[in-house]
Amino acid sequence: MSRKLRIWYPGAIYHITARGNKRGALFYDDCDYLTYLHILEDVRFMYPFILHSYCLMTNHIHLQIETIDHHIQYIMKTLHSRYAVYLNRRFKTVGHQFQGRYGDELIESIDYFLEVSRYIHRNPLEANMVSRCEATPGAVILLILHLLITLTLILPTRIPSFLNRCISVTNPMWKINLKSGGISMTSKVTSIGLKGLEGYKVSVEVRTMQGSESFVIVGLPDASVKESKDRVTAALHGLGYTLVNQKVIINLSPAELKKTGPLYDLSMALAVLLSMKEITVRSPESTAFLGALSLDGGVRAVEGMLPAVLAAKKVGVEKVYMPFDEELPLFEIDGLQIVYVSSLDEVLQHLSGQNILPFFPQPREEEQDHMDYIDFEHIIGHSYAKRALEVAAAGEHHLFMTGPPGCGKSMLAESFPSILPPLTKDAQLEVMSLYQLSTSMSRYSSQPPFRQPHHSSSGVSIIGGGQHPRPGEISLAHRGVLFLDEIAEFTKKTLDMLRQPL
Template identity: 65%
Template sequence: MWARVSSIGLKGMEGYRVNVEVGTYIGTDSFKIVGLPDAAVKEAKERIIASLRSLGYTLSGQKITINLSPADQKKFGPMFDLPMAISLLLSLHELDVVIPEGTGFLGALSLDGSIQPVEGMLPAALAAKRLGIKWLYMPFDDELPVLEFNGLEIIFVSSLQDVIGHLSDQWVPPLLEKQEELCVQSADFLDFQQIIGHRSAKQALEIAAAGEHHVLMTGPPGCGKSLLAGSFPTILPELSKEAQLEVISLYQLSRNKYPRTFLPPFRNPHHSASGVSIIGGGQYPKPGEISLAHRGVLFLDEIGEFSKKTLDMLRQPLENGEITISRTHATITYPAQFIFLAAMNPCPCGYAGSNKRYCTCTPKQILAYKNKLSGPLRDRFDINLSLRSVDFSKAMTEKAGEESRAVRQRVVEARERQFERYGQEVCNGRVPFEVLLRTSPLSEGQQVDLQKLSFNKGLSNRTQIKIIRLARTISDLQGSSRITDQSIWAAVKWNGGA
């Protein structure tokens, strides 16, 4: 006989419907799985046989063929165990029920018939929602938040017997206990108020957080570059529920544990990290650091020490907000929309331009060091900060700075103005430039002044666009509905065009 149920396959973060088709015929014992299964899917045969035997079912005298459709897509992982077992029982008439259209199954089987969570369950559930699945059977994972979607009912099951009982109206899933609330703050990050001095740098980071602008910090060792970057997540808005699920999905696919917090992710890879670990990839592509920083911050300290090849690979995600990884068996795209923070010394020894220590580098060494950061990549930074060491004797007498909570509130308000203006959750640093100009046109005088400045300073078109984007964000922080003249000159200063 023949039967079919639905499941979800993953291609990176993108999910697609998989029809699990089973044909059973009386004959010599055989069990074949077709449809481009990987080794984990092929091994499902033994898990399914053992699980069914533990429940008292027998497959002797049966010729079984399971097809995972579409047959031209590679199938990965053991999450197809449950749908294959259910479809097999339907084909053998051991399970005599009518499964409604729009029902999906996910889960790996143990030999005793219990159902175990596996990597990729969360992105598969998100894909099921997008594909119009109405009922989804899957195991509960206490490391994930309780999933609640409009239009999709998730039925958490712990064993194959639970699934059979629920389909036969003989078992009702228990109510889940309420999980502990996610924390907003984290002890891993410093509050802005704890950083002495650097008032101008804090203002620049506030602008970067409000408009999702990339920042390059240059300064001698110990001047506070890493300290400022480490406190940056505390002024970013909390992740929405949708964004949090998207981030956790990426962490799950990469087999990393995501901390239970609403704060955006902060990734700080060492300069010895390989290009694959930062960009993503491998024989079976997995998300890299840039995707784990999605919706958050990627900080590259001592960016000049990273390989030039790795840095140049950052250009696509910085431009498009995603990374495409091509391999012989698949081409996979992962989201990589992050705020890019980078820090570097002004020269190899770090003290060029310092009035406290003597620089030992030759002009040739300084030029070679700066050239490690290519022009196209350097051009991706909206804000260029030149930092100096703090004079503690003066800084300690100054008034204490603002708490991160107060700065974050202004950032949230500025972003809300942008979302309302553009009709979607997109910030000035990423919105298409034609949309930005249509919603916030420059006056004739502003256009003339910007053209004169560009001619005198030799600014590229990309730099002019960055200045306008920065000016729009500064105006949003000031509560202005239009781009002000003061914000344009402030943007020129932050961009380094002055």
């Protein structure tokens, strides 16, 4: 005997019923109810529909669903098959969890729509789960709807849209609004990514859902970014937040750009807490969070902090939360507020409006007065060569010197930076950003940099690049001097690579 054909058309509204196999239980504890709601929300994203009312009893289910573009059979098949798999895995069983096919009654009138909604909301009362029907959220919804029908002219096609804003759970224990994200929602926190010295805004999007424990990071993360999941999990656990039975998905947008370094740890942790609704603070798009997390929840500085801060200003960020780095100078950037923090807990306190102790780092001794190279005025003679050096310094020209060995060419070249003007504050930050990206010793000085690579240096070490791209000697000499001694000894390939930069 063939089964009854289910009638469907776009916009069809159904009263769905389903019962446990052999009238057995479908929900054994709170975890089962939440898991069913989580699966229901996932299915709503796969096959969009409107849920007007629902009731989850111990051994049966009532759903009032309005379809949009997908047949009801796809919605219910996905929903109940996934929940059955969950129950079988949890209790190590096999076989059916639902008794027969689900029931579906087509709702084609406003009166029947209200009657079904009233019946669903009264279900807990009939089962003696509540003492008064008025205690359920559904009673309030029906009262408002009756008043609107009486006082205004409402088209039948608009009533479901109104009810959709008032999705609620009949059992007072389950006051979860699925329309606003329910037990799973997407949160967004801003951070900064680096592509060389240039930066771009990264939107850290996190979605947490009830289910098997997992922590997935997508958006072209490298190995250090993938390891963030363990640092974030440990840091949250140290603050009393747990990710048990949570499926966490993190997307680093834009997804087409490679993400490197642990710079996103702090923003990931905040986004996870926002998605789980553990905190209710606001995270404006104009506020960025930078820093790596330690296992105890502390925030640590990493390489690339300075170029990331400078990039934040360029992309329109107004406030940055970051750890203080002793290797970096104390600097102020017009239009950018920098909040120094030492732990994740301090960030949460500051965002929630609580005052944290102001940070007063020790001023760093500057290196401006220390001369690293020969002073130009100490060189006696060589008047023509010194005149050429002065002209080159004034006009920012390249200079080529020839002569017999031992005539003083190298000495004159090494004294050349001493007649260049001191670097401005902005120029100092640019130079220091390059040195930080190259992982070489931090350089904070008003003196122009002076680089002198050996003639056996490779083209990559001079130009930059490599498997993990780093600035080369020509970049480290930015706003300073690149001295190529014995230039004829450099390989032809290296000299050819210098054609365009020079």
